[in-house]
Amino acid sequence: MFTVLLVDDEPLVLEGLKFMVDWQGHGFRVCGEACDGEEALERIAELDPDLVVTDIRMPILDGLQLLERCAADPRVRSRFVILSGHEEFSFAHQALRYGVVNYWLKPIDTDEIHETLRKLREQWSEERCQPPVTLPQPNPSPQPEREFPVTGISEELCAAEDGLFLAIESGEGERIVQGAELLATIVRRSFADPAWRKSYLTHFLLELAWKTSAGETGEEMTITGFEAAQELPFFPTDEEAWERQLADLCREAADRLAAQRAKAGPAGEAARYVRRRYHEPLKLQDVAKALHFQPAYLGQLFKKHIGMSFLDYVHRTRIEEARKLLRRTDLKIADIARAVGYADPELFTAKFRQFMNVSPSQYKKS
Known part of the structure; x- marks a missing residue:
């Protein structure tokens, strides 16, 4: 027991x-x-x-x-x-x-x-049945505290992440499998400690869960509803199997996004417009004009199918991108605010806290 x-x-x-x-x-x-x-x-x-x-x-x-x-x-x-x-x-x-x-x-x-x-x-x-391991003698010299390097990750890893996200959004199964294999390979090459590798992939899957939950319908996906967050701690010791599980989870996310888009209609078009141009000043009137809809009608459709107002979706998309920059770079908070479309860093901080329940600086340190 x-x-x-x-x-x-x-x-x-x-x-x-x-x-x-x-x-x-x-x-x-x-x-x-x-x-x-x-x-x-x-x-x-x-x-x-x-x-x-x-x-x-x-x-x-x-x-x-x-x-x-x-x-x-x-x-x-x-x-x-x-x-x-x-x-x-x-x-x-x-x-x-x-x-x-x-x-x-x-x-x-x-x-x-x-x-x-x-x-x-x-x-x-199974762990209890393993033979005892002889531990090496401790090194008397002081060792730096181990932390997972969540900021400043390599360009190679960033490119692999972005490529896999694009494959998921396009729903191309073969590209998803190839992207998952590439990401897992680069993660193994980048981090010597298996705990860091697992932690990195955990962050990626949480990012994917966030992106899916911020998709093109109002059907929120909770942490426990997304199998990636549940299954990752139980990945087998054999890291080669991680690629298959990662690919399976990414395919599930792609299927969910496809189902969302099928139901969202014009509201989904508006959501995709926002996600492409979040860093620009965005108003419902301008998006409606670009998509050839009446602003009031598009606003009603957006609220009905996306589950939040157009303006809230703009803020949420910007915060999503800010999370990526906080994790990947060492940019200052004010620079990140400008990069995602906020001229006022204080407004950015307030919106980040609204969606994430912590400030940008606290998130960066966590």
Whole structure:
């Protein structure tokens, strides 16, 4: 049996997790509970659980702070799952730094939880059966803290990413497979540490999830609804298999985009216009004129099919591109604001915080 600690400041959620989830049937035993991050730290030190399921928003010490504290403590061997009612991508982005194995959204989906537990049990049972590894003697000289280099990535990687995104948008299956193979190959060549390689691909898949959720209908795709974010922690040891899984996930994203476009009609045309020219001043009247529609009619169609106003979509598209620049470059915030179409850096910061729940500088550091 693997042990699990449940952490949430809502008693009803704790009760639901205990009684709705078939822990025992999937090889797990609930060994304790905690109502905030500070209490969770004490329980982790006391119980040494295999798995910690923790809420994000809690008093005293929140879930991300708990992850940070545990990641800095070499005595903590527990793995973590994030549980939250908030679907912001920024939470998952920050949590990835600490190696979370999954991200569950409230209300509780027992089928999703059971599938995660099944995979964890298989993976961890296999790890327990491996022969012990003789560790090398520690180097007495101080070593720099390891961080995944999320900014300033090479032009080769940027080109491979962009090429794969274009293949997904075009829906060309052969190009998607070739692009996935190329990206995985360059990632292996670029990062010596397997953890960095997996982290890089995780960021790419989150970027893909964001792009798909910001597609051409109002059908939002949540973190847990996108298989990439669920499956990546369970990639096999054999990295050659990553290419096939990456290609499969990219094909699924391409199929979803194609379905979105089929339903969006003129609103989809307007959305594509915005995504091509987001860095320019954009007004609904000008886009309607370019596409030969009445502005009021196009605005109504846009709201109906895209699920948000034209102006909100412009802002969201700009923030999407800003996220890419924050991850890839060392440009100043003001320069990024101008690059994505904001003359006023303060407006850019406000809109970024609105969509990402963190400031651009916080996102860059996360």
